[in-house]
Amino acid sequence: MELDKILVIIFSLGGIGFTYWFFLMKNEKEVAADGDVIDIIVEGGYNPEVIAIPQGKTTKLTFIRKDTNSCLEEVVLGDFNIRKYLPLNEKITVELHPEKKGEFGYSCGMGMFHGKIVVR
Amino acid sequence: MAEVKKTFSIKGIHCASCVKVLERALSKVTGIKEANVNLATEQATVIYDENVCTTEQMESAVAGVGYQAMVDGEALDEDKQKMEKQRELRLLRNKVIVSLVIGGLISWGSFPGLMQFSPSFLQNFGVQLLLASIVQFWPGLDFYKATIPALRHRTANMDTLVAIGTTAAYAYSVVVTVFPQLVAGLGIEPMPYFDVAAVVIGLILLGRYFEAKAKASTSEAIKKLIGLQAKTARVLRDKKEMDIPIEDVQIGDIIRVRPGEKIPVDGEIVEGESAIDESMVTGESIPVEKQKGDSVVGATMNKTGSFTYKAMKIGQDTMLAQIIKLVQEAQGSKAPIQRIADVISSYFVPIVIMLAIGTFAVWYSVGPNPALLFALLNTVAVLIIACPCAMGLATPTAIMVGTGKGAEHGILIKDAASLEVAQNISTVIFDKTGTLTKGKPEVTDVLPIHNTKIKSEKLLQIAGSIEKGSEHSLAEAIVKKAEDEGIILSRVEAFQAIAGQGVKGKIGRDEIVFGNRMLMEKEKISFKEQESEIQQLEQEGKTVMLLSLNSELAGLIAVADTLKESAKEGIKLLQDMGVEVVMITGDNYRTADAIAKQLGGIRVVADVLPEEKEKEVKKIQAEGKSVAFVGDGINDAPALAAANVGIAMGNGTDVAIEAADITLVNKNLTSVAASIALSKQTMRTIKMNLFWAFGYNVVLIPVAAGVLYPMFGLLLNPIFASFAMALSSLSVVGNSLLLKRVKLFV
Numbered sequence: 001m002e003l004d005k006i007l008v009i010i011f012s013l014g015g016i017g018f019t020y021w022f023f024l025m026k027n028e029k030e031v032a033a034d035g036d037v038i039d040i041i042v043e044g045g046y047n048p049e050v051i052a053i054p055q056g057k058t059t060k061l062t063f064i065r066k067d068t069n070s071c072l073e074e075v076v077l078g079d080f081n082i083r084k085y086l087p088l089n090e091k092i093t094v095e096l097h098p099e100k101k102g103e104f105g106y107s108c109g110m111g112m113f114h115g116k117i118v119v120r
Numbered sequence: 121m122a123e124v125k126k127t128f129s130i131k132g133i134h135c136a137s138c139v140k141v142l143e144r145a146l147s148k149v150t151g152i153k154e155a156n157v158n159l160a161t162e163q164a165t166v167i168y169d170e171n172v173c174t175t176e177q178m179e180s181a182v183a184g185v186g187y188q189a190m191v192d193g194e195a196l197d198e199d200k201q202k203m204e205k206q207r208e209l210r211l212l213r214n215k216v217i218v219s220l221v222i223g224g225l226i227s228w229g230s231f232p233g234l235m236q237f238s239p240s241f242l243q244n245f246g247v248q249l250l251l252a253s254i255v256q257f258w259p260g261l262d263f264y265k266a267t268i269p270a271l272r273h274r275t276a277n278m279d280t281l282v283a284i285g286t287t288a289a290y291a292y293s294v295v296v297t298v299f300p301q302l303v304a305g306l307g308i309e310p311m312p313y314f315d316v317a318a319v320v321i322g323l324i325l326l327g328r329y330f331e332a333k334a335k336a337s338t339s340e341a342i343k344k345l346i347g348l349q350a351k352t353a354r355v356l357r358d359k360k361e362m363d364i365p366i367e368d369v370q371i372g373d374i375i376r377v378r379p380g381e382k383i384p385v386d387g388e389i390v391e392g393e394s395a396i397d398e399s400m401v402t403g404e405s406i407p408v409e410k411q412k413g414d415s416v417v418g419a420t421m422n423k424t425g426s427f428t429y430k431a432m433k434i435g436q437d438t439m440l441a442q443i444i445k446l447v448q449e450a451q452g453s454k455a456p457i458q459r460i461a462d463v464i465s466s467y468f469v470p471i472v473i474m475l476a477i478g479t480f481a482v483w484y485s486v487g488p489n490p491a492l493l494f495a496l497l498n499t500v501a502v503l504i505i506a507c508p509c510a511m512g513l514a515t516p517t518a519i520m521v522g523t524g525k526g527a528e529h530g531i532l533i534k535d536a537a538s539l540e541v542a543q544n545i546s547t548v549i550f551d552k553t554g555t556l557t558k559g560k561p562e563v564t565d566v567l568p569i570h571n572t573k574i575k576s577e578k579l580l581q582i583a584g585s586i587e588k589g590s591e592h593s594l595a596e597a598i599v600k601k602a603e604d605e606g607i608i609l610s611r612v613e614a615f616q617a618i619a620g621q622g623v624k625g626k627i628g629r630d631e632i633v634f635g636n637r638m639l640m641e642k643e644k645i646s647f648k649e650q651e652s653e654i655q656q657l658e659q660e661g662k663t664v665m666l667l668s669l670n671s672e673l674a675g676l677i678a679v680a681d682t683l684k685e686s687a688k689e690g691i692k693l694l695q696d697m698g699v700e701v702v703m704i705t706g707d708n709y710r711t712a713d714a715i716a717k718q719l720g721g722i723r724v725v726a727d728v729l730p731e732e733k734e735k736e737v738k739k740i741q742a743e744g745k746s747v748a749f750v751g752d753g754i755n756d757a758p759a760l761a762a763a764n765v766g767i768a769m770g771n772g773t774d775v776a777i778e779a780a781d782i783t784l785v786n787k788n789l790t791s792v793a794a795s796i797a798l799s800k801q802t803m804r805t806i807k808m809n810l811f812w813a814f815g816y817n818v819v820l821i822p823v824a825a826g827v828l829y830p831m832f833g834l835l836l837n838p839i840f841a842s843f844a845m846a847l848s849s850l851s852v853v854g855n856s857l858l859l860k861r862v863k864l865f866v
Contacts, residue, residue, distance in 0.1 A: 008484045009485055019470055023469070045270055045275045047273065068265060069266035069279060076454070078452070082449070083448070083516075087201065110508075110509055110513055111465045111512035
């Protein structure tokens, strides 16, 4: 086999490995609620992505969308029956009062971008 | 002096000092007596003299310190959302036109078979580079703008795939144009693929444009509901009539409604009568006659008469607001079936990127010549054809259309999970009184026992007196009958109600027991001699109550509750769907059976105490049935909660029934079958969507990668890939929109 082909195979395997590591092995940093409000910046995903909130207390999540991508224009907190339209650069507040402990996912309207709410 | 209080939103407030600045600026306006700004709600509340100060002055005061006031409420969420959407759509449309026109021109100048007929400048690679760059960096910029921040978060989406795919095609073409000899040196004819990059961007944006339009109509139902809200109300204050914004209506305000006007908030008629069309809120198609004492629902339409009514519920407490909240919550909920799609879509894009890299490696190392070109085009095709959007849209769009469709017909579904369970219902249990029947029984027979020498009037007087303190629907019928006949009722002492059995008490020295057989047996009062008479009445579907005076049977009073008009049809529809129908009642078996006979072919569970309904539901569930319980939502809460699906018949203006999964505000019993039919249809749509979305990707990604090439010599042009991909998500949304056409028999 010619050298260029061997190199392409090696780089491709490296590329596949890198893609796996880059997207699927990232560490999720958990951010706990400081007080009863958490600001979430919506830009290329959710920042912070994983948030910890207390059980049985009301926590306000304030979403600010800075990304023009239409994928992110809605946020869905399916376990809390909330679907909200996020106008660009505006604060939209969602109130949560979780009764149950556990991990609850949230996502954009199309289910492409994901975040997690950990109720403790 | 006309002092007015007004609350309006202010854009741009973000800290406590903004609040101070704004309050100071507003207080300085002549005519404003008091100004309060709330940081949390980003709203200002001002009390001002409307003869001195105008809203424009307030706006300019707010603007003067660098904020924006939305005084006339034009910043209503829905309107703002709509305007922003429209602006986005216009921009997207322009981008689609530009990229498709340019893509078309480049294709004309480069596509074999077409290029012979094109002007020579279009065949110039330099011109093509220039044209393609416009598309790549104006309409195509959206994909980069979405990709870069996503990569920063180590996430990827649809845009990432398009960005990588079109960049690869564009970059290769730039190299071919600028360094043709480099490509020629590799044994490849130096031909650019600018058309691929431009047309792919154009087609994907076109798909997105149509998708956005279609998606907007999935939430049409909720917009319609919001649009129903009246804007003003004509209230009577200080003996004067005045039109005020609906937000300023207070509980207790007397409101005048003239023919053809919309009723602003929920309340109770104090004077006048009219026919009211409630179809927009309850789905009930026939106008309802209302008079003094009847409740009216905000946002419904007054037809003929004129009346005044007292506002009882305003703002978020009105029926319409509750319906909107319920539908919004349902549309935000997640169906259990969606979870699998969610898991897959979170891995999907990285997997496609890995597959694309693999495709490149395989074609480059073992593919035919020119290997680089084949490898590149097939890699681009894999990236472009993958359509994660279809998977993401499959469930929520159907849920939105399905729940919206229900709301239009007065069927309010609590969440997507309820919809998912409702499709499998095999047995529907109806509570009899108030659900299948009108719940307003009438006295049909008053039968004193001969040897006691009590006349029917006296019997009714005793029964009416003792039942006066009871809240049971049968009691109401007896009291009403007594009052209608002009009988004066006596005072009752030591009153005691025994749930599901009857009442006890004393009138003077006489001890009265009034109730069913169970109560008589408990009190050891013999009714053997009357048994045949009782049975006769019960066979006619009447409820018989026995009255004993000082431990001796004095007479019988029979009461009958009539079936609702929609009961028979509602049950037949369920039976036609193969659903078993059960009627549950506190009545004895014979009475219940007489009613059941009128309905035809239903199972009867009789002699059930109110607190035992839940147990009966569980018993039927233990038979392996998936059970829906239909009740009034107030007394039946435990049974509603125990059932797989609790269906509550809405009562008056209250729709917030916690225990119910489905609330029927139209009070029509055919809606029970309609709810099940709607859930079946919605779930079928979801399954079709998911099947299509998964199937599409599972079949076409390998085709794009070129698996058919060794056998059939078949490859997928990236342009066709983008066409297929645009069509794919569009077809999912389109399929969900078809749910709007489902005929619901209500």
